[in-house]
Amino acid sequence: MTTLEVTTENLEYEFNHKTQQSFYKQKFALQVDFSIYFADVHFEKQVYAFGSGLGFTSVIYAYSLGRDPEEAEKLALEKYDSDDTKVKKVHVNLARSQDINRYTFPEHMAGFANAIQSHGVAVN
Numbered sequence: 001m002t003t004l005e006v007t008t009e010n011l012e013y014e015f016n017h018k019t020q021q022s023f024y025k026q027k028f029a030l031q032v033d034f035s036i037y038f039a040d041v042h043f044e045k046q047v048y049a050f051g052s053g054l055g056f057t058s059v060i061y062a063y064s065l066g067r068d069p070e071e072a073e074k075l076a077l078e079k080y081d082s083d084d085t086k087v088k089k090v091h092v093n094l095a096r097s098q099d100i101n102r103y104t105f106p107e108h109m110a111g112f113a114n115a116i117q118s119h120g121v122a123v124n
Contacts, residue, residue, distance in 0.1 A: 028100045030065065034115040036095040036103075037064045037072035044086040063103065064092060065115035075111040 030036070039062045046056045054060065062080070066072030072092045081087040100106045100116075109115075 028106060029117040030100055030115055031117050033067050034065050036098055036100060037066060037092040038095045039064045039076040040091040041076055041080050042088045044088045047085050063109040065109050065111035079110040
């Protein structure tokens, strides 16, 4: 499990004009040598992709943070491969957006703990 210590230095205030709600959003920064990769994770058998809208599938789409495509592929494999969910192959491509703050739940990306700069953010 990833634990984040939040300070006001790494928060960004946002206001949604449609809903008239305001909130603070956690800001992250990738270490200089890391990139965001889009990963196609292919399983040997069908899995249930809870919360993704895919339902039962043999392929899920995820993100991985690595210094190069090989590391990103390895991290995605480590995250999703288990006795119950055997991964057949992982294919990664450099993500179009390299701004980690534009993603929903970046803390769920494979390799997140090692890829984030520690400027006021404690990642465990």
